[in-house]
Amino acid sequence: MNYNDMIRYYTEEKRLKETVKISEEELLKQRDFIGKIRKFNEDYEKKNNRKRTMHISTFGCQMNAHDSEKLQGILEEMGYIGCDDEMKADVVIYNTCCVRENAENKVYGNLGYLKHSKEERPDMKIILCGCMMQQDTVIDTIRKKYRHVDIIFGTFNLYKMPELLYTNIMTGSPITDIWKEHGEIAEDLPSVRKYKYKACVNIMYGCDNFCSYCIVPYVRGRERSRRSEDILKEVRSLAHDGVKEIMLLGQNVNSYGKNLGENITFAKLLKMVNEVEGIERIRFMTSHPKDLSEELIYAIRDCDKVCKHIHLPFQAGNNEILRRMNRKYTKERYLELIGKIRKEIPGIAVTTDIMVGFPGEGRKEIEDTIDVIKKVGFSNAFTFIYSKRTGTPAAIMEDQVEEDIVKENFNDVLKALNEIILEINKEKVGKVFSVFAEEVSMGNSEFLTGKTDDNTIVHFRGSDDMLGNFYNVKITDCKTFYTVGEIVEEN
Numbered sequence: 459m460n461y462n463d464m465i466r467y468y469t470e471e472k473r474l475k476e477t478v479k480i481s482e483e484e485l486l487k488q489r490d491f492i493g494k495i496r497k498f499n500e501d502y503e504k505k506n507n508r509k510r511t512m513h514i515s516t517f518g519c520q521m522n523a524h525d526s527e528k529l530q531g532i533l534e535e536m537g538y539i540g541c542d543d544e545m546k547a548d549v550v551i552y553n554t555c556c557v558r559e560n561a562e563n564k565v566y567g568n569l570g571y572l573k574h575s576k577e578e579r580p581d582m583k584i585i586l587c588g589c590m591m592q593q594d595t596v597i598d599t600i601r602k603k604y605r606h607v608d609i610i611f612g613t614f615n616l617y618k619m620p621e622l623l624y625t626n627i628m629t630g631s632p633i634t635d636i637w638k639e640h641g642e643i644a645e646d647l648p649s650v651r652k653y654k655y656k657a658c659v660n661i662m663y664g665c666d667n668f669c670s671y672c673i674v675p676y677v678r679g680r681e682r683s684r685r686s687e688d689i690l691k692e693v694r695s696l697a698h699d700g701v702k703e704i705m706l707l708g709q710n711v712n713s714y715g716k717n718l719g720e721n722i723t724f725a726k727l728l729k730m731v732n733e734v735e736g737i738e739r740i741r742f743m744t745s746h747p748k749d750l751s752e753e754l755i756y757a758i759r760d761c762d763k764v765c766k767h768i769h770l771p772f773q774a775g776n777n778e779i780l781r782r783m784n785r786k787y788t789k790e791r792y793l794e795l796i797g798k799i800r801k802e803i804p805g806i807a808v809t810t811d812i813m814v815g816f817p818g819e820g821r822k823e824i825e826d827t828i829d830v831i832k833k834v835g836f837s838n839a840f841t842f843i844y845s846k847r848t849g850t851p852a853a854i855m856e857d858q859v860e861e862d863i864v865k866e867n868f869n870d871v872l873k874a875l876n877e878i879i880l881e882i883n884k885e886k887v888g889k890v891f892s893v894f895a896e897e898v899s900m901g902n903s904e905f906l907t908g909k910t911d912d913n914t915i916v917h918f919r920g921s922d923d924m925l926g927n928f929y930n931v932k933i934t935d936c937k938t939f940y941t942v943g944e945i946v947e948e949n
């Protein structure tokens with residue numbers, strides 16, 4: 459199938475489905491399977507004097523991390539408890555990502571190690587899910603070379619995990635259940651949150667953009683938005699549980715609401731979430747520059763809880779590369795958009811994604827990328843080396859770039875970025891910011907790590923009973939990717 463055929467295939471009218479919620483009946487059916495497995499596990503505990511355990515490894519983006527919270531919630535309802543060592547767990551789940559080749563290779567490598575554990579403990583259940591599983595070649599490889607895998611499901615049927623696990627326990631037969639199209643949006647799944655005071659909320663699934671290097675639209679399906687009433691119900695319930703910061707998630711949040719049959723846009727949704735009592739900060743990702751409306755800029759400006767930070771991936775600064783990437787904007791349009799955002803919201807932090815090594819990218823093209831970096835002054839960026847993904851149009855482009863050229867260009871991009879990020883951080887030294895204490899610092903348990911409204915990472919002295927609160931922190935020092943400060947007062 460060539461690129462145009464692929465686009466046609468995914469945009470055919472008959473494949474467009476209205477967003478529908480999973481039925482009560484289906485949800486009850488899955489709850490019934492959860493109850494049955496819970497009973498097995500209770501019996502097991504009585505007999506063996508220990509609870510069954512689980513280990514979930516998550517690869518890839520925030521969407522996957524959020525899906526893993528749902529999987530963990532379901533397994534906890536079944537009576538499983540967490541286990542740090544995947545070799546010893548009773549249920550091991552790999553929630554996979556296919557955006558980059560090295561993440562896929564890691565999954566294959568880990569599966570090799572698990573084979574020995576499965577031979578020693580045949581009752582162990584190995585489950586694979588996520589984007590990687592939506593590719594036929596991956597399923598073929600796993601079924602041929604990794605026969606110890608018990609269950610495989612994809613990105614569209616996560617809610618059926620209880621049924622698949624129950625069936626596998628009862629029959630002992632491997633199960634592969636991959637849907638090629640999305641069906642219902644599953645609401646009200648049990649979920650476990652890593653943090654008590656901040657949470658992610660999916661507002662939409664899938665992507666219609668078909669950037670030529672990206673596999674996401676093929677493995678996550680067409681864009682479909684959740685109903686605003688369901689999103690608000692979830693946000694209110696999180697606020698009721700003590701959550702103060704919400705991250706609204708979608709592959710392209712700016713096109714939220716299309717095909718939903720509601721008179722709603724992402725800007726309107728932001729305003730509604732802004733009204734929810736108890737929520738103090740709202741973040742969102744990811745935005746696509748081509749869909750960023752003036753209405754949204756005004757909403758970010760006017761909503762007091764929406765953080766003054768926007769993550770706006772530009773990927774490349776050269777117009778020909780952008781055209782071949784199918785990004786649907788130019789360097790000039792991107793810079794104009796940033797100008798508009800900064801005019802309306804002075805001081806807003808802009809972060810981005812940059813890809814280096816796309817086919818055809820040489821010295822001249824990378825200079826255009828560096829020019830955008832200098833003109834915008836990004837506060838931070840995710841930088842990636844292009845990874846060839848089979849099935850995408852870019853994978854069959856002839857002018858793939860040699861590794862040593864990619865590395866050199868990548869280093870130049872990093873150098874330009876790091877200089878600017880450090881300069882931006884230096885300007886914060888001596889100033890006081892409201893910082894949300896999010897976790898105990900990894901390297902030093904006497905310090906907490908938090909973020910300012912504009913997404914700056916701040917380390918400051920504190921203890922875990924202070925997590926989930928806001929503090930006025932004076933920045934005393936900075937490095938490229940973080941700052942250090944001291945509390946002036948709790949606010």
Ligand code: SF4
Nearest residue numbers: 665667668669672674
């Ligand atoms: S916007 Fe482009 S890069 Fe982002 S998920 Fe969609 S196709 Fe992939």
